[in-house]
Structures are given as structure tokens and as C-alpha cells.
Amino acid sequence: MAKVITKTARTDRAICEALGTLGVSTVHEAQGRTGLLASRLRPVQDGARIAGSALTCEVAPGDNWMIHVALEVAEPGDILVVTPTSPCEDGYFGDLLATSAKARGVLGLVIDAGVRDVADLRQMKFPVWAKAICAQGTVKETLANVQVPIVCAGTYIRPGDVIVADDDGICVVRHEEAEVVLGRARKRQVMEEQKRSLYEAGELSLDVNNMRPSLKDKGLIYE
Amino acid sequence: MAKVITKTARTDRAICEALGTLGVSTVHEAQGRTGLLASRLRPVQDGARIAGSALTCEVAPGDNWMIHVALEVAEPGDILVVTPTSPCEDGYFGDLLATSAKARGVLGLVIDAGVRDVADLRQMKFPVWAKAICAQGTVKETLANVQVPIVCAGTYIRPGDVIVADDDGICVVRHEEAEVVLGRARKRQVMEEQKRSLYEAGELSLDVNNMRPSLKDKGLIYE
Amino acid sequence: MAKVITKTARTDRAICEALGTLGVSTVHEAQGRTGLLASRLRPVQDGARIAGSALTCEVAPGDNWMIHVALEVAEPGDILVVTPTSPCEDGYFGDLLATSAKARGVLGLVIDAGVRDVADLRQMKFPVWAKAICAQGTVKETLANVQVPIVCAGTYIRPGDVIVADDDGICVVRHEEAEVVLGRARKRQVMEEQKRSLYEAGELSLDVNNMRPSLKDKGLIYE
Amino acid sequence: MAKVITKTARTDRAICEALGTLGVSTVHEAQGRTGLLASRLRPVQDGARIAGSALTCEVAPGDNWMIHVALEVAEPGDILVVTPTSPCEDGYFGDLLATSAKARGVLGLVIDAGVRDVADLRQMKFPVWAKAICAQGTVKETLANVQVPIVCAGTYIRPGDVIVADDDGICVVRHEEAEVVLGRARKRQVMEEQKRSLYEAGELSLDVNNMRPSLKDKGLIYE
């Protein structure tokens, strides 16, 4: 019953790149504090910041076969998003698959499982967000789905949704909302820049955000 | 019933700085192996080493309102210590609050919860020790106490107690014991330097510390 | 009943070094995907890659006495492997013990518990793989065994077995199988290099590894 | 932006009940090993086995307000499914809410967070599957969505999908597939009964399932 959906929409690369520049925290706030993947996924490297269309891939526990399958349907600008059908920390992905992914134009990997060859991955500048670093090898025995909607690290992701990933974690933006979210995120960024200047000048967020009346209403006491 | 205590003692900054130079492990040993915060709090950056007076702050789960309140009562040399009233890993603190904290003279943050904008925090050189890195935003709805005694990461901390933090973790020194602990820590450091020289020269700790008789008493067998 | 076995075989250093160069993931694969330690042990530093003969050491919870004992029987090229008799995250090992270990020719430490003074350990270039970083000090009260077979992080290790450790984790190779495993690992490395070239050129692993027939046999559907 | 969807389809109660009788493991197998919620959700009681239509409810961390809202749109035969917008173990639900839920015909609760008053819940025979038992109270300050598709404990659930829950955990069956899955599950149950008889008589599963040829093909050696 396993299947590979070969024709799926991607999100416009310029929009993806713009979202990537804004970063996970800003984008997540701009869409109403939704879309984050669980914080157990951590970057394998420091300082990477990417965004692209989700290429979704299910894998069986201890079995990375479908990642090989997924790479064939990859398009430049994709981010590979892998979720196991039951929790597993094995090292599903290493330098060989990264070499192939990079050659296919894949921007990076998000996986709710383990990866290995991390020294190579860092040197290759192929960015990875993973649940674990683990050398444990995997088999190639069991099928699963590629390019179907999945849940990865607690969040629902469809092929072509935008994945934004940086040192703070990973956020998904719905394909059809990407442009609107981008607009909101840009506004938020401008507003944040203004606040930053005020804070640097020593002003208090209590005043900048006019919080004192509501603190008083709730009954805060200063002793 | 939430309150902010506005007048609290701080520990002398020279004493704090001296404790900071000695570092967490030495200070912790010097006060009888007490005062450590749980090791789940990890530095967000490498190589930071600070010490200052605790500015304590409770927060509700998913709600960072009281951090805004706490910054108003901050004094230069403080370290902000934040504990949630129930366990939470949301991103309570990011670059904007760090900008404000830095402008107020706060030296760093210790939080038994999550932070975000970590790329910015590292670039700003605002040191943070946290339980998690998580972009999840927070609300501003619920009051809690500022500058009252708290338990943070399993350790009791009062406003004005000394917080020492480095790559090994975080240690609290009681305000009234800071000077005595400093004296003991300095002695310990001297002793450690002496041992280091002996060990570098190839001597065994069994001999340097005269452990052989007690090993024999306990019945250790060499085969 | 605790004992120290003073005469134990080591594995040839040239073999160890060759295994270390190949790295954990390759060696683990070459011996049939066996021998990995649990991924909860993480390197304290980035980029270290070592291999040597296991010097095994049990410790009581919160008690590092036997590490002092173990260093006396260390030989150049050993890797110290420490396991607590019940789970513990205290900081068993810091810069003083590292100084002594280094002076004795020990290449590094693998410990299913905590370490401290990590800033110093990194500066000293004494590589460590540990379960936790924790400043909590330990006592010297309870005996345990040195140079007996142990289970460390879920894997059975005998004195003199080869420990290979890098950014991916830690792998043990049986003393008597080290040479054979080395041969297999070298072959695997050559094969991987060939695949890497093909993947860099854009070929798919599906083709390079001839996976299409078995995918079809299992019933994978392309839509 | 939070909303309550008031008109949503339910799955036929007879189908739900039939699925409940078959149990989680059988239903999960019958639909191709999909639909399980993460095993961190455990029954608060022993021996309960229920099935009904999902009434989905998001809650903010530390805030159970929307559960109160959700109960208004409950229909007899529903199972309340609650997911926090970020991880939280507070006690969102206790005997008062259970009393109200029971009065509204709700069959039970599935929550990826904490509950309290568990002695009462057990006595009332109101079955609950939860991530934690925790007395920590919650506030009523922040809105979230009711009866929208959610991810609960790693699984995507839409209002009206069938929730099956017993001592093994929780499984979701898509509303539109419920009848087909029921048919398959019944067949599976018959097959399992036949096997059980053979196993009770001492036959080996190797023979009953004809596994010997494939074991031989893969190269299993008997020594």
C-alpha cells in the first residue's frame, strides 16, 4: 500500500528564501504562534538558516530505504523531511546520502530520528536538524510513503509546505499561506527593529508595550 | 497575590567577580558540594563565565510577562534567574528581552525553561543557561512573583544570592556566605594548582592524596 | 570483593590507530552493525577522533575513587571507559584527573556519567564522551572493579577491546577481531568512496545499488 | 483567531462500538499499522475499552479554558481529545470537568497533558488516557481552537474521526474509512482466533505462518 506521489506543488523559491531570512521565531509569531516542530529536533551545526519546500518521507524504524526513494523525486530547493512510523534514533542519514541530496539540489534535512557522519555533514555544509546523533546503521527492507502528508515531530506537514529552519528549530508554513505569512513576518520584523532601538536606549518594555495598566488591573503589588 | 519586592540586597560586585573567575566546580566544592542547579540547564554558548546577584522571577507556563516586570527592578551586575510555576520549555526569552536586559546592566540569564533567537544571543554576547532552545512564543496574561525566594532547577535561590555560571553549569552561593566561600575557594584553587603540577610530572593521585592505606583497609585486591 | 586486574592484553596500537582513522560509523558497519554504545553518550568537544585499548573501570554512584585507582594501571594508548554501578550524572572527572590521565598516556575518556571542568578539558585537548556535563562533586568511599568486563552505555566491553570514538559516538571492537574488522572497514571505505563519486555526479542510489527490482517486488506504487 | 466549529460530522455509533470491542491493537493492524498515538499516553485506569467520535480541543500551556468551551459542543458518544499548543503536564482535567463531560454523554478523555483527581475519575468510571497525573491547576486566560484538525501525541486527528482506546493505548480511524477498517479488523480477529487455537495446541508460529523458507533464504544458521 506504500506509494510515492510524484507530482506535487512546490512553494515559490523567492518566498521561501524571504521566509528563511526572517527566521523561525519571527515566522512562527507572524502566523499566530503555530507550526513549530518539537524542540527535540536540534541543529547538527551552528548558524545554518534555510527555507524550502517540504519533500516528505516516511521510514520504518531502523530502515532508511525510503530516503533513497525520496531523493529521486527531489527538486532543487526542497528540504527533505523524514519521520519514522514509530520512534527510532538510529542513524538514517550520513555523508553518502547527503552527497546525493546535495547533488539533487536538496537544501537540507529535517528528521525526527538520528543521523551520523556528522563531522562530514558539517564540513560539507549540508544542514541537518535531527533528534539524535547515532552511528547505528539501518536496513532496506520495508516500504513507506513518500510525498504524502505526515506528522513530523508533532506537526502536520504536507508536501510543498514551506520548511523554515535555523538555530531556534523548525517551523512549517502552509503552501497556500506562505505569501501572507511573509507579509506579516516582515511587518513584525520592522516592529521588532523599532523596539530594539528603544530597548538599547534603556527604555523598558513595560512602557514601550504599555503593560502597566493591565498589570495593575490584575493586581500586581509592588512592595 | 503576586508581588514584586523592589528593595533587595545585592552581593558586593568584587566578591561576585572573584567567584566568577574561580568557576562553578571550584566554588561548589568550596562550599561543601552544595548549591548546584540541575544539569538539565545548559549554556547556550561556549566559554562564558559570569557571576552576579540573583534577580529572581517566577513565570506562568507559556507566559513571559513577569520577565518584563523583572527588568524594571534590575540593577547592573544582576543575573536574571527565571523559574516557571510548572515545567515548560517554551521560548520565554529572545533577542529583544536580551537587548533590554543588557541595557539595564544585567549580566546574563539562567532559566529553567526555553529561550529563542539563540543565534542573536550568541552574537550579542549575552550569556544564557537554559533547559531548552525552543522558538515557541509566550503570552502575557498571568502574574507571578518577582524578587522572592524561588526554587530554580532544584535549588533554593533568594534575591541577592550569588549566581556563578560557566560551561559546567550554575551554582548559587548564599549572600551572607559569599566572602567566606570565596576565601575557601581560593585556597582550594591553590591546592589544585599544586596537584596539577604533580600530576603533570606523572605522579599518581593515589600517592599525592595518600589513598593507598584506605584502599587496603576496604579490601581492594590486586590480581 | 572488588579487584584490580593488573595484567591485561592491549590491542596493537597501529591497528587501533587505523580503526580510529576510519571512524565509528564505518567500523560499526564493517563488523555487522554491532558494538555501538548508546547515543546518550555525547562528545564534550567537536572534531575529536581517537581509538585505543579499553581500560575498564566501575564506579559507585557519586564516587570516583576507582578512577584514581585505574590510572595507576593505565598504559599509553589506553582509553579509560567508566561505568557507574547504578545510573548517576555526577561530575566524576575534571581537569585534575585529565592532567593525570594525559601524563600516563591515556588518549581519552568514555563515561556513562557526568564530567566537569569542560572548558579546561577542551583547552587541554583531552577528548571526552559523557552522558552529562555536571559540576557535582563525588566522594571516595566505595570500592569497585578495575579491568574486568563491564557493560557501558548498553554494550559489553572487556579490557583491551578497541574503543573507537568520534563525533558520531563510540564503538567497541573485540580485541581478537580487530584486525579482521580493520580489513573489512577498509574495503567498505573504498566502496563508499566510489559511491560518493557517483552521487556527486548526480547518479541515484536507487540505480547505484540496484534497488528498483526489490522496490517493485515489495509493491511500491508511483502515482 | 481562535474558533469553535459547531457543526461537525460524527461516526456512526454502532461502528464505533464495534471497533471498540475489537480493541486498539487489532484495529491498528487492520488499517495497515497506522493511526496510533504515542505510547506516552497511558490509561489512568485498568481495563477500560471505549470508542467514539473525536471532539478535538486545543489548549494553551497551563490553561484549560477551552475544555470548558468544548463541552458545550459535545454530543453523546464523543471522546474528548485535548492537545496543548506546547508541551505541558499540568492537571487540565479533574472530577468536576469529568462530571460535566459525563452528563453531556462524553465517553472518555484522551489528553497529551496531565489530569488530576484520579481517585475520583476511577471511582466515577470516567476513563482517561493521559501523559501525566499532576495536581497542578490551570488558568482560564487564553483562547484556542475547538473541533479543528489537530495533532495529538504525534497523530493527526480530525473532528469525528473514531478514537479507539484501551489498555494498549489509543488509535484513530478516519471517519470515512471506519466501516472498511471494521470489516478488516473482524477478519483479522477471526484469523487470530484460529492461530490462538493452534498455538494453544503447541504448534509453532514458524509452522503456522510458514516462516521457515524465508528464514532459510535470509541465511539463518542453527548451531
Next chain:
Amino acid sequence: MAKVITKTARTDRAICEALGTLGVSTVHEAQGRTGLLASRLRPVQDGARIAGSALTCEVAPGDNWMIHVALEVAEPGDILVVTPTSPCEDGYFGDLLATSAKARGVLGLVIDAGVRDVADLRQMKFPVWAKAICAQGTVKETLANVQVPIVCAGTYIRPGDVIVADDDGICVVRHEEAEVVLGRARKRQVMEEQKRSLYEAGELSLDVNNMRPSLKDKGLIYE
């Protein structure tokens, strides 16, 4: 430096018993949602509900010596509260210590570590709340403090404070606030009984608690 404080106040037993009858969740709410111990402590048995004065006891990791010391200063009506000086799950307490504790009038045990002989503990009806069940034995080598203020499972507890424990967990009430908290808890219980009746009759908590106006103010939308 370890000490045993032999003269400490207890809280009136009638007050303790009344608090115990009300239970953890009600008492915790009555004192402003404070005082809970972390939910990692779980009852070893079902259905126990006790309250008494805290007899506080620190222990070293893997060392239960001070529990023996603590029992000498126990008084009838005490609850033994044990916290390790660093995290440990060893089995510190079993049927022999329970026999002795029971003979001294101790009502039960709260321990942020492990216990063993749980079949016996259940049969003896000596109630225990623990972090783990683990047969691992302990030594008797290292001193620690008895009847000093401690942090147990994240909460600050002083000798003589009231410990309330039931199936929901454990709550501490300050010695000097016990009577006031009891009064508030009784009022809360009456109020809860009234609500229960209304909910049983099918009324909604939205109406009973007049939540509709604030839901509307915050902007909840019904579709």
C-alpha cells in the same frame, strides 16, 4: 558538617488530618496553586491519602545511611521526606526500613529517588511516593543533614511543614499557614460540591462560571 536538628516543631495533627481528607488538588488550589512536588514522584500504591509533618532527610547518591539516622528523631504523625544530594534512582528504602518507620509512628514516605520491596510495602499498607521502583541496594558511608530545610522534587520543604499526599501527588503546606489554608480549602470544597451538583444536572461550566462574556471579549468565534 552534617547535622541532625533534634528539636523541631510539628504541625497539629488534627489540622494535618483535615488537610489530608481534603486531598492534594484541593489544598494546592486553596493556597494559590503553590506547593506541589514534581509529578515524577508517583504513588507506589493506589488509594492512599495521608497528611503529616515533614521529617526531612538528605541522602548521598546510592547511600541510605541518613534514613536510619532520621528514624530516631521521628515522631508519630511524621511523614519522612527524603531527597538525594544529586539525582539517583537506587532503592533507598524497603520493607525493613518501612517496618521500623511504622513502629515509630511514621505515616509514610516521600522520596525523590527509588524504593524496593514494593510488594511488601503494599501489603504492609505503608504508603510511599517515589521517583522509581528499583531493587538497587545502597551503602552506608556518607553523612548528610536531617531535619534541615530541603528541596525535594523541586519544592522547598522545612521540617514540620505539612505534607499532603494522595493519588494525585504531593503538596506541602507551610507550618504557619496550615490553619488558614485548611479554612480556604474547606470553602473551596463546599463550592466544588455545589458545582458538581449543577454539572450532574447538565448545566455547563460556561454558564455556572459566567465565562461567556470574557470568551467574547477575547474574540472567540463560533462557526
Next chain:
Amino acid sequence: MAKVITKTARTDRAICEALGTLGVSTVHEAQGRTGLLASRLRPVQDGARIAGSALTCEVAPGDNWMIHVALEVAEPGDILVVTPTSPCEDGYFGDLLATSAKARGVLGLVIDAGVRDVADLRQMKFPVWAKAICAQGTVKETLANVQVPIVCAGTYIRPGDVIVADDDGICVVRHEEAEVVLGRARKRQVMEEQKRSLYEAGELSLDVNNMRPSLKDKGLIYE
């Protein structure tokens, strides 16, 4: 390379049964506080107490094939001990395998992974100690070893070693030491009975075990 060792020694059943009667904590103490499996393995039922010869079985993650293979070489009085080659919580074992195991005379199951059909397992009185309860099904694709030495839950176990399991957990006794350990455990039990009588009569363990001199030597202060 996977193999099944068909001829392995068992430990005398009378010795096993006697060890089972004494229980895990007593046996573990009697052999010098060694041999416990990690406390993450918990009984699925209350009150079971068994002992028998280990029938060891490796399984791949998400793959229970080798359990089927292992049952063929089972002998009456065996306890099946299953360890995955990498961590996994899937439900490897349910009522059908339990039916077969029981028919073959297997006394129970110890597994460092998940099980399902727990309501049936309890009803069948087939005792199980497991890491998780999880309905997730498994495949039958990958070989592993049966009746070779394994590490299960952190402890080294050889075929034919004695497994003792009860509500406190699981302990392994070496085949060749079983008789000696039994003798020591019986002595310990007699000694414990004597102490229990003294404690019931109100005597203090400080006196019964003559601890006061060593407490004084270490410097304990009574205030």
C-alpha cells in the same frame, strides 16, 4: 551471520524456584549488589514473582521475527529475554505469542522494548516485564541471534543464566553461581527476619546495626 544456538545448558529448576521465592532485592544483595536490569523495565502486572533460565533473543528495531524463532528452542522453565539491537518501544509481543510461549512452558517475558494486548496478558497470567506498553505492530524481515550472550537493559545475560523477576524488577544470576547465591540469599533472608522482629518491637536500626560509632567518627552533629 545470524544464528540460533540450539543446545545450551539450563539452570536446575529447583534452584531457580528457590531464588524466585526469595525475590529480586534479596538475591541482588546476596550476590554483592550486582546483576540488576535497568529500572526502565517494569512489570505489566502486579504481584508476579518468577525465576527461570534465560532464553536470550535479539530483535531488530520494529521487527519481532526472532521471537518466533526463539520459541522453537524454548524449554519448560525458560524465561524469554528479548533485547532490540537499537532502542525501540514497538509492541513486539502480544496475546498470540504469549499463548504459544505458555504452551511451550515458558514462564514469562523480559523485554527492553514494548508489548501489547496487556489486558489479555494479565488475564492469561503470563507475566511480562517491559520498557513500554505500545500497540505498534512489527514486521518480520530481519534476522538476529537467538541463545547468544546479550546485553538487556544494561546487563550482560547468557543463555541459561537465572532470571529472577518480581514487582521490584529483574535480576540475573550467573548459571555457575546460582547455588552459591541461593545459599547466601537464604542466610540474608534469615538475618532480615531477625531484624524485622526487632524493628517491629521498636528498636532502632542505629542500634541493631551498631551504626552510632561510625556516625560519630564521620563527625555527625546533633543539635
